[in-house]
Amino acid sequence: MGFADADLAAIWLTLRLATVTTLLLLLIGTPIAWWLARTRSWLKAPLGAVVALPLVLPPTVLGFYLLVAMGPHGPVGQLTQALGLGLLPFTFWGLVVASVFYSMPFVVQPLQNAFEAIGDRPLEAAATLRASPLDTFFSVVLPLARPGFLTASILGFAHTVGEFGVVLMIGGNIPDETRVVSVQIYDHVEALEYAQAHWLSASMVLFSFLVLLALYQFNPTRPRK
Amino acid sequence: MDNPAIQARFRLAFPAFTLDVDLSLPGRGVTALFGHSGSGKTTLLRCIAGLEKVPGGFLRMGDETWQEGEAFLPTHRRPLGYVFQEASLFPHLTVKRNLEYGLKRVAASARKVSLEHAVELLGIAHLLDRLPERLSGGEKQRVAIARALAVSPRILLMDEPLAALDLARKREILPYLERLHDELDIPVLYVSHAPDEVAHLADHIVVLDQGRAVAAGPLTDILARLDLPIKLGEDTGVVLDATVAERDEHWHLTRVDFDGGHFWARDAGHAVGQRVRVRVLARDVSIALQHSFNTSILNALPATVEAIADESHPALALLRLRVGASPLVARITRRSVQALELTPGKVVFAQVKAVALVG
Numbered sequence: 001m002g003f004a005d006a007d008l009a010a011i012w013l014t015l016r017l018a019t020v021t022t023l024l025l026l027l028i029g030t031p032i033a034w035w036l037a038r039t040r041s042w043l044k045a046p047l048g049a050v051v052a053l054p055l056v057l058p059p060t061v062l063g064f065y066l067l068v069a070m071g072p073h074g075p076v077g078q079l080t081q082a083l084g085l086g087l088l089p090f091t092f093w094g095l096v097v098a099s100v101f102y103s104m105p106f107v108v109q110p111l112q113n114a115f116e117a118i119g120d121r122p123l124e125a126a127a128t129l130r131a132s133p134l135d136t137f138f139s140v141v142l143p144l145a146r147p148g149f150l151t152a153s154i155l156g157f158a159h160t161v162g163e164f165g166v167v168l169m170i171g172g173n174i175p176d177e178t179r180v181v182s183v184q185i186y187d188h189v190e191a192l193e194y195a196q197a198h199w200l201s202a203s204m205v206l207f208s209f210l211v212l213l214a215l216y217q218f219n220p221t222r223p224r225k
Numbered sequence: 226m227d228n229p230a231i232q233a234r235f236r237l238a239f240p241a242f243t244l245d246v247d248l249s250l251p252g253r254g255v256t257a258l259f260g261h262s263g264s265g266k267t268t269l270l271r272c273i274a275g276l277e278k279v280p281g282g283f284l285r286m287g288d289e290t291w292q293e294g295e296a297f298l299p300t301h302r303r304p305l306g307y308v309f310q311e312a313s314l315f316p317h318l319t320v321k322r323n324l325e326y327g328l329k330r331v332a333a334s335a336r337k338v339s340l341e342h343a344v345e346l347l348g349i350a351h352l353l354d355r356l357p358e359r360l361s362g363g364e365k366q367r368v369a370i371a372r373a374l375a376v377s378p379r380i381l382l383m384d385e386p387l388a389a390l391d392l393a394r395k396r397e398i399l400p401y402l403e404r405l406h407d408e409l410d411i412p413v414l415y416v417s418h419a420p421d422e423v424a425h426l427a428d429h430i431v432v433l434d435q436g437r438a439v440a441a442g443p444l445t446d447i448l449a450r451l452d453l454p455i456k457l458g459e460d461t462g463v464v465l466d467a468t469v470a471e472r473d474e475h476w477h478l479t480r481v482d483f484d485g486g487h488f489w490a491r492d493a494g495h496a497v498g499q500r501v502r503v504r505v506l507a508r509d510v511s512i513a514l515q516h517s518f519n520t521s522i523l524n525a526l527p528a529t530v531e532a533i534a535d536e537s538h539p540a541l542a543l544l545r546l547r548v549g550a551s552p553l554v555a556r557i558t559r560r561s562v563q564a565l566e567l568t569p570g571k572v573v574f575a576q577v578k579a580v581a582l583v584g
Contacts, residue, residue, distance in 0.1 A: 121313050124276050127300035128307035129327030129376060135301075139326070143317040 007200055009176055010184035017092070017180060018160040021099040025107040025156045026149070028100065033111035034137075052105045059102065063169025066098050070170070090172050095180075098170040099160045106155040114148020115141065150218055158211045161204075231380070231412075234283040235272045244268050244436040252287060254428035255406055255413040257444070259420075261455065265436040266416045267310075270384050273414065274307050275300035286380060304335070306373030306411075308383040312365035314357040320368050321353040327376040337377040338409070346408065347371040347401050363394035367401060374409070381405075381413045387422060395422075402426055420460035424504045425583045449552035451534035451543050461536075461543065462506035464583070465551050469495045478523075481582065485549020488580045489523040501582045507543060509578045510555035514565055516574050524577035528553060530569055533562060546575050553577075 003011070036048055054062055069076045070088040076097075077087055088094035118141060126136040142149075164182040171178030173187065181200055188197035231250040236243065244265040250256050258266040271277040273284060275291065275298060284292040291298045306327075314323050328340055344350050347367040357365060366386055373381060386402075387395045399422070406413070406426055417423055423430060423444070430447045432440040432455060439454045440447050447453070448463045467481040467488070477492045481503055488503060495501055516525055528546040536543050542562050546553040553575055567573070 121309065121311070122315060124300070125307075125309065125313040125315070126326075127276070128274060128305065129372065130301050130330035131326070132301050135330075140315060144315075 003199060004196065006175065006179075007181075007184060007196065010179055010181045010200075011203075013092075013176060013178075014161055014180040014182075017095055017099060018157045020096050021103060021160045022107070022153055022157045024096065024100055025103060026153065029104060029107040029111055029152065029156075032104075033108045034115055034141075036108070037112045037115035051108050054102050055105050059163070059165025060169055062102060063098065063166040066101065066166070067169055070094060070097065089170055090174060090178060092171075092177050095167060095171045095178055098166045099163060102163060102166050103156045103159045106159045107152040110148050110151040110155060111145065114145040114151075117148075118144050147218070151215060154211055154215050158208060161207070230287065231273075231414075232283070232285040233269070233273055235269065235279045236281065237268065237272070237277070237279045239265075239268075239436070242436040244272075246433075246436070246438050248431060248438055248441065250414070250431070250441075251412070251429050253410070253412050255415050255426050256429040256431065257423045257427035258414060258416045258431050258433060259418065259423055259427075260433035261418055264433040266418075266433045267384050268436075269433070270382050270414060270416050274305060274382055275303055276307075304376075304379045306376055306378030306381040308366075308370050308373050308381070308386045310385045310388050312357070312362075312369040314360075314365055314368060314372070316357050318356075319353065320349065320355050320357070320360070323357070323368060324353075324372050324375050327372055331376050335377055338374050340375055343371040343374040346374070346404055361394070362390050363397045366390065366394075366398060370398075370401070370405075374405075374411075378411060381411050383413060383415045385416050385418070387419070388417075399425055420457055424462075424464045424502070445552065449545055449554055451532055451545050451554070456537050458537070459508060460506070461508070461554060461556060462504060463552055463554055465503045465505065467501050467503045469497050469499045469501055472497060479582070481580075483549075483551055485547075485551040486526045488577060490580045490582050493582045495582060504581045504583050505553060505577055506579070506581075507554040507556035509580070510546075510553055511576045511578070512544065512555055512557055512561065512565060512567065513574045513576055517576075520576065522576045522578055524580070525574045526553075526577065528573055528575040530567055530571045530573060532569055533567065535559075546573070548575060 032051065036044060067089055068074050070080070071077045072081070072087060080086065080088055088097060122140050122144065123136055126140045131139060162182065163180070164186070167178060167180055167183055173179050173183055181204060185197050185200045188200065230252040232248070233250065234247045236245045241263065242265060246269060258269060260266045268277060272279050272282060278297060282292050284290070290296065291303055315326065318326065324340055324343065328336070344353070347370055349364065349367050349371055352360060352364055352368065357368070360368065370386065387398060390398070403425065415426060427444050429442065430444050431438050432447065432453060434455050440450065444464055465483045467483040469479055470482045470487065471480040472492060473480070478489050479492045479495060480487050480489055481501060483503060490503070513525070526548045528548045530544055531547050532545040534543045536556060540558055541556055542559045544555040544557065544567065546555060555575060
């Protein structure tokens, strides 16, 4: 006994979702984290709180609002319809959008911490060495924040793999489109297919352990000089 | 390109004091921005570098305006070199790539200081492949200075580059700074609170106190002033330019001639004909009315008393003397001032117990 085709499809879909979400989050989260790390604006606290909301909100709440927003009468839904993209709920890309929101804090916060730890001095030194702010970001900030990017990628990926509530709200349960591993396990249990559920669940446990192991291995909290 | 003169006008309020300066600085040599901590000297340097943006500030560097009204040239477009108090090397780059970081961002046509020259000047050729974390504090700071030089700056700004180092490391770096002074024609603004460093390196000095420039001018003139608002205590004294004239190998003494006479000093290995600076501390200068031959003191110079002022301790007074064209400052007791009937204009002998050859 092993994985059925439906299980493999769910695993593949999950990995695809997590990969796309993580890449998008690195693109979107980096400027947000940079802004949060550098700004002295009063907006820092409110925006930081908004980014952190998914940490405390029940996934169903987040899913509900996203569903409404992306639905036929929601602002996002009307926009996607106007652009000829149709409606996002119950599609793969709908899941991607939801996952980006859901996993945002897991990417932004490690990046923000890494950026803050760099401090002003390397940026000032780079400026006195003729590097423009953008040049400085790529030649100094990115290399110095590499451990932060690694942490952010791993956490963003793993957290997306572990989604359940948001997926059910936004994506439902459509094979090859929105039926990710966590939903597939739920289906197996509903159908009393415990052996199948065991295989997938044990895989998730192993996967999560390996991810965290990698995290602690690559990012040891050794004292830095 | 000729050496630019610098005009700087900044006003910036802090909780503790207000930086309020309007300076015209020479475009050559080393100018020390000297003052106690909290006097605003580092802030002034950061304003000049553009690291602090002061609304309403004005900064002209030779024929270029760096700041005026709304116009503000960002730091990375100012042709300057900056050395921070902590070396601030990029930890992810080797020494060589730290040095190249600024160099490769400067147009080839604007490069005047080669990497090899900077490396040789600071004596860091053996460190090139190391990462900064494997350097000592003194080595890091030498690399930081070379890195700033490698951008061929039109002006070098140094913010207490020795302050974070212990005495041995300071002694290690001072000779390199003296070489820069002697061999490179780059004007330097050097922030320091250490009179000793200033005596070694500076040609000009701006004395800052509570955010204001309270004195500015050639080092010799300013150090000879008795009315400086900040007290130097044991470090009170003058710095004179001199030339090595004679070496007495038997007694290990060196004779240096200055504008007004000569001093005998301990031989420090300088060659005859070499230009040196002589530092004469006020506490090492005593006064006699006649030339005394029954004394251990080698240096007795005819001098005219120019001014007398109170020293911070009530027992002491400071005298400004004129020896030929050069000033000296003597610190003696007020009792002696009265006993010897010293008044401005009186001709005396200045007995100088010790002089130090610096730089």
